[in-house]
Amino acid sequence: MDTEEIEVQFHLSLCIVAVCIKFLLALVECKPDIYLDEVQEQLQQQHGVIVGLSMIWDTLTELGLTHKKVCVLFIHSLLCSHNH
Numbered sequence: 001m002d003t004e005e006i007e008v009q010f011h012l013s014l015c016i017v018a019v020c021i022k023f024l025l026a027l028v029e030c031k032p033d034i035y036l037d038e039v040q041e042q043l044q045q046q047h048g049v050i051v052g053l054s055m056i057w058d059t060l061t062e063l064g065l066t067h068k069k070v071c072v073l074f075i076h077s078l079l080c081s082h083n084h
Helices: 003-030 036-047 053-062 072-083
Strands: none
Touching: 003 036, 003 053, 036 053
16 A cells, blocks of 8 residues: 555545534434443444443543443443453
């Protein structure tokens, strides 16, 4: 892969991220009580993007949205990872 191909792929990746963040913000604005696993499902269904719950949580936090509900599975996975 040459430099030009890498630059094009990088640009496309940034565009996909920007679209997903806009979608994420719109989704949370329309459904303020949406759970993280529901956000994850919508990202996969609408954009074909598979992303972890922690990535969604981190992104929402970076965007200043820190009071989102967390699904029980995510809480469990966090507790298990901290106990080991």
